[in-house]
Amino acid sequence: MxxxxxxxxxxxxxxxxxxxxxxxxxxxxxxxxxxxxxxxxxxxxxxxxxxxxxxxxxxxxxxxxxxxxxxxxxxxxxxxxxxxxxxxxxxxxxxxxxxxxxxxxxxxxxxxxxxxxxxxxxxxxxxxxxxxxxxxxxxxxxxxxxxxxxxxxxxxxxxxxxxxxxxxxxxxxxxxxxxxxxxxxxxxxxxxxxxASFDRPNLSLTVLQGRNRMKAIHEFLLKHPNQPGIVYCLSRKSTESVAAKLNELGYKTKYYHAGMDNDERSTVQDEFLKDDVQIIVATIAFGMGIDKSNVRWVIHYNIPKNVESYYQEIGRAGRDGLPSDTVLFYSYADVMMQMDFNEKASPERKELLNAKLDRMKQYATSDICRRRVLLSYFNESIDTDCGNCDVCKNPRTKFDGTILAQKALSAIARTNEKVALGLLIDILRGSYRHEITAKGYQQLKTFGTGKDIRYEEWVDYIYQMLNLGIMDIAYDEGHVFKLNSTSWQVLKENRPVQLSAFVPFSERKAAVVEATEPVKTKREIIRDELFEHLRTIRKKLADNEGVPAYIVFSDASLSDMAQKKPVTKAEMLNITGVGQEKFNRYGETFLNTILDFLAQNKGAARLADVDTYQLTQQLYEQGNTIEDIAAKRNMSPGTIFTHFLKLSQQGISIDWSRFISVEDKNNILDGAKKLGMQKGDRLQPLFEYLDQKHSYEKIRIALMLKEQENVSSL
Structure with a gap:
């Protein structure tokens, strides 16, 4: 194969x-x-x-x-x-x-x-x-x-x-x-x-100042009803307190941390995977390797220790590719707490951990598109802002920073890429401290070219350049800056660089998580109703088998079903994530669920663009009678009968005898014989002769069966 x-x-x-x-x-x-x-x-x-x-x-x-x-x-x-x-x-x-x-x-x-x-x-x-x-x-x-x-x-x-x-x-x-x-x-x-591209465009990225966190979380959850999510905290104590507060607010929440025994942790994890618990409040001990595809949001109650951890943790949302939200609360107190944790490491390891924490801090306080910052960390760049982060939705003033970038890059080049942040800024600002004069850096052409810009502004601008991918950083060489292909485009080709004007983080306008939801069309309402219906069926199947719901089908598969509304095996096998084994196990159950939903919801079949004859055929194959199908589809038995005639003309084998008892058939045929009916005669006289006890559809079926018997006897 x-x-x-x-x-x-x-x-x-x-x-x-x-x-x-x-x-x-x-x-x-x-x-x-x-x-x-x-x-x-x-x-x-x-x-x-x-x-x-x-x-x-x-x-x-x-x-x-x-x-x-x-x-x-x-x-x-x-x-x-x-x-x-x-x-x-x-x-x-x-x-x-x-x-x-x-x-x-x-x-x-x-x-x-x-x-x-x-x-x-x-x-x-x-x-x-x-x-x-x-x-x-x-x-x-x-x-x-x-x-x-x-x-x-x-x-x-x-x-x-x-x-x-x-x-x-x-x-x-x-x-x-x-x-x-x-x-x-x-x-x-x-x-x-x-x-591969590290871009996850389905994830929205928001950073909020670390004030009134529980109020902000509650407001956020009101806009995300019944959606599973994870809140990450730094300490075990805070996981328990945040979980308790969320339970008080009416959210089914459990906490998870390394201080719990294995059985407790395993139970909590299974409850979350099986959608029995909506929210997990956890330390980073939770989530590693968990492939729960329908996590719709991730909140960081505290700042993570580095960009890699942050990226991995927010990546637990929206694994099915559907839109999902991420929120990070930032405060300097959390940064200090992380630095205290780093004190326990060896000197070399501590230096690395603090440098990576600094990059995380710069992400949180950045003035530029957050997706661009994340991607540049992994040496990937995009030319346009994402439009799906709080910075893009609340843009700050930009200016042409090309000359500033050229000054910084020139200094890096002229020092043979041997300077880190502090030394670079001191060169640009014209400092005569011993480390600079000892290396002769005061002789560089770029020495003092940025003395009109304050130290903290230079820090901000250089980190913006780093986050834009204009330069790289080498952690294994003492965190010195390195030039890349983009650096030389800026230096040699005057590639333009847009920077955000410096504003202290404490003075920036707070970001707001959008609350408005678009008005749904009738088609979207029916799609969402079917999705929830499919979720209920999936949960029952998963519980019966003792597995997480997404093991049966992911949210992406259910969403595709709700959108396309398959009614045949071939159509179901074209749904994303439905392979032969999955169809063998669950396909018929979900097909029947969709068919029942379409039959019971007026107008749903039309909105689904499902072929009306196909739908009748599927209900027939489920064992329904003409009357059953007519009731389910809110149609007359006569209309359903014409569907069967059409299907028969298309070569679909219809067992007409299923729709009439032997006694009724014989009764109808006896009446037709006594009236001397011929093929093509009107049915009304026979209908009245039989005291209107049999519907026109049954009369037609009895006559069709008699004709089939005559043909087969020839």
């Missing part, structure tokens, strides 16, 4: 997302690669599809127990044999899975990094036809990554032990320095690097 067939049959998609096909072809060619894709961007497909195309077994190394369970559930729901081995399983359970691997039953096995190094496990893998190693959350192997785990630096053993087996490293968050380190740590220096 080729990759396209696997994608359709098992995952229900007609086409790959950007880069997926190229990545899969690279893996099928037995070459290593590094994949950077945003949360919800489709990383898993990049190794799950090759796993099904190639003979043998794929080994996925993941640090996240919750992700393993979630991914395996989803794969099994798609008809793919998968399993995981981690500390939640006892020895006998693990041994049973290992036997399934040996027998060839398992196509994808998820293991923790610790399991890789467990006694005898590598030797066991050598007995299997391993076709691929996938290292998920691969930023964990890098010192420069935001979630560095020293024990994972030994994963280079994969390439040493299996030099012919391709390795794919996957992550949603890695800057240039981290990417380089991942390749080195995994011993895949020659791997092809694929970088």
């Amino acid at each position: 080729n990759k396209e067939a696997v994608l359709k049959q098992y995952f229900g998609y007609d086409a790959f997302r950007p880069l997926q096909a190229e990545i899969i072809d690279t893996i099928l060619g037995k070459k290593d690669c590094l994949v950077l894709m945003p949360t919800g961007g489709g990383k898993s497909i990049c190794y799950q599809v090759p796993a099904m195309v190639l003979p043998g077994i794929t080994v996925v190394i993941s640090p996240l127990i919750a992700l393993m369970k979630d991914q395996v559930q989803a794969l099994k729901a798609n008809g793919i044999e998968a399993a995981y081995i981690n500390s939640t399983l006892n020895t006998s359970e693990q041994n049973a899975i290992l036997k399934d691997c040996e027998s060839g039953k398992i196509k994808i096995i998820y293991v923790s990094p610790e399991k890789i190094f467990a006694s005898g496990f590598l030797a066991f893998l050598h007995t299997l036809p391993v076709n691929l190693f996938a290292v998920d959350e691969s930023h964990c192997v890098s010192f420069w990554g935001h979630d560095f785990r020293p024990e994972y630096t030994q994963l280079s053993i994969l390439k040493e032990s299996f030099p012919e087996v391709p390795v794919v490293a996957l992550t949603a968050t890695a800057d240039k320095v981290t990417r380089k380190d991942i390749l080195q740590q995994l011993d895949i220096a020659e791997a092809k690097v694929f970088i």
Whole structure:
């Protein structure tokens, strides 16, 4: 089976997302690669599809127990044999899975990094036809990554032990320095690097000042009724207090933090995944690897420790691609709290953590499009503002900052890209402090060219330039600035640079989360009613199977159903996320639900542009009588009868005998015989002769059956 067939049959998609096909072809060619894709961007497909195309077994190394369970559930729901081995399983359970691997039953096995190094496990893998190693959350192997785990630096053993087996490293968050380190740590220096766009246009981005947070959250939730979401807090205590306040306001809320025992955390997580709880208030301990596709919003009660964490956490909203909202509360007190946490790290690590926290602070206080800031952090740029963040919706005064940018970039170039923020500003402002004179920087042509601008303004403007992607920063070289291709376009080609006029954060106009909702059309109202109806059916199915609702179908799939209203198997298989296995399990249930909805809602079929004959056919195939169909569709039995005549003319086989009893048929035919009726005669005399006991439709059916019997006897 080729990759396209696997994608359709098992995952229900007609086409790959950007880069997926190229990545899969690279893996099928037995070459290593590094994949950077945003949360919800489709990383898993990049190794799950090759796993099904190639003979043998794929080994996925993941640090996240919750992700393993979630991914395996989803794969099994798609008809793919998968399993995981981690500390939640006892020895006998693990041994049973290992036997399934040996027998060839398992196509994808998820293991923790610790399991890789467990006694005898590598030797066991050598007995299997391993076709691929996938290292998920691969930023964990890098010192420069935001979630560095020293024990994972030994994963280079994969390439040493299996030099012919391709390795794919996957992550949603890695800057240039981290990417380089991942390749080195995994011993895949020659791997092809694929970088998907980090842009998530379905996410709105808003930053609010950290005052009256509960009031702001309550106002926000009033505009997001019944939508699941996550509130992230810094401390365990605040998760409990915020959750208590939300429960008092009437929202079904649970808290989640590392101080709870495993059973408690597992219960809370399952309740959220199954939509039994609307809101989770959590520390960052929650959400890693959780593939709940219908999270509609994420709120940060406190500022995160770095941009990578923030990006990963907001990425848990809108994984299905539907519009979702994010809100970040910012206060300097939260920054100081994060700096206190960083004090516990080693000197080198603390310097890195504080530098990354500073970038997060600059994002929160930025005067430019927030999406541009996020994308530039990951070395991606866009030419226009997004229009879907608070800065774009509440724009501040812009000015031509090209000359200022050229001064800063020239100073970076003339110092051979060896200066960080403070030293750069001192050069521009003409300081004669010892570090400058010792290096002879007072002789530079750009020395003192920015002395008319205050220090704090220069800080703001330089960070704007950094956020616009006009320069880069090298954390592994003491946080010095580096020039890139855009830098030289500004320096050499006078590429224009628009900067926002400096305004202290405390004096800026507060952003407002928009409350207005557009007036819905009748078509949209029916679509939304059907969506909620489908959600109810999905919840019942999921509860019966003991799985999260999105394992049955994602919100994106339900939304597509509500929009297109499929009434046939072929149409259902064209719904996004509906593969053959999903259709076999749930397709008929959802088709019948849609058909019943259309039949019971006046005008719904017309709005859905559903072929009226097709709808009658589907209701017939459900076993309904003509009278049943007429009642459900709010039509006359005569109209439904004409539908069947039309379907019959189109070659659809109709069992007319289903609509009439043998006794009624014989009674009608006896009457026709006594009246000496011939083909083409009017039916009214027979209708009256039978004392109007039988409808015209039954009379027609009885006569049609008699004619069919005459033809078959010839």
